[in-house]
Amino acid sequence: MRQLIEWLPGGLMVTVTQWGGAGQQRQAIGWQRIKGKAGIVEFVEAFTKQTRGYWMADTAVSEALIHADQMFNGDAALCRRKVIDVSGDGIANAGAAVAPVAFAIGSKGVTINGLVITGAKPNPVPYFEKQVIGGPFAFVEVANSYADYPRAMKRKLLRELTPAYSMLVD
DSSP, X not given: OHHHHHHSTTOEEEEEEEEOSTTOEEEEEEXXXXXXXXXXXXXXXXXHTXXXXXXXXXXXXXXXXXXXXXXXXXXGGGOSXXXXXXXXXXXXXXXXXXXXXXXXXXXXXOEEEEEEEOXXXXXXXXXXXIIIOBSTTOOEEEESSSTTHHHHHHXXXXXXXXXXXXXXXX
């Protein structure tokens, strides 16, 4: 993964947002440009120090998408490719309808990908596939459990950083 990031012209601009119900979105890690090993290590250290921001909260996916889309102002507006990653283990139960929001953001050329942890009822995978993802090369990556999340995250990142590869996998 490190070599792939180093190969990318200009590296990556990344940020992390935590979200829950309506009005519960916050930028947990500010925008950072990652170009090589030192940047990767710095970001991973900051990421692993994060604690969950919202406990026992509703799930307002549309508000999370709107918040993430607004994060593309400023320096991030100069990115060649804009991707929003939505991780979740269930479907929206609060906020506006998700599909119209995802469609509007995807129509601007922003890719919305999903990383779904299975197990909830109703199954969140078809929901993410039909309601959440959108834009160029969009996909859903599935983690079969919380323990499987690191493997799924790595695969999702590889798919995002190599869109042609994304077209070859299911």
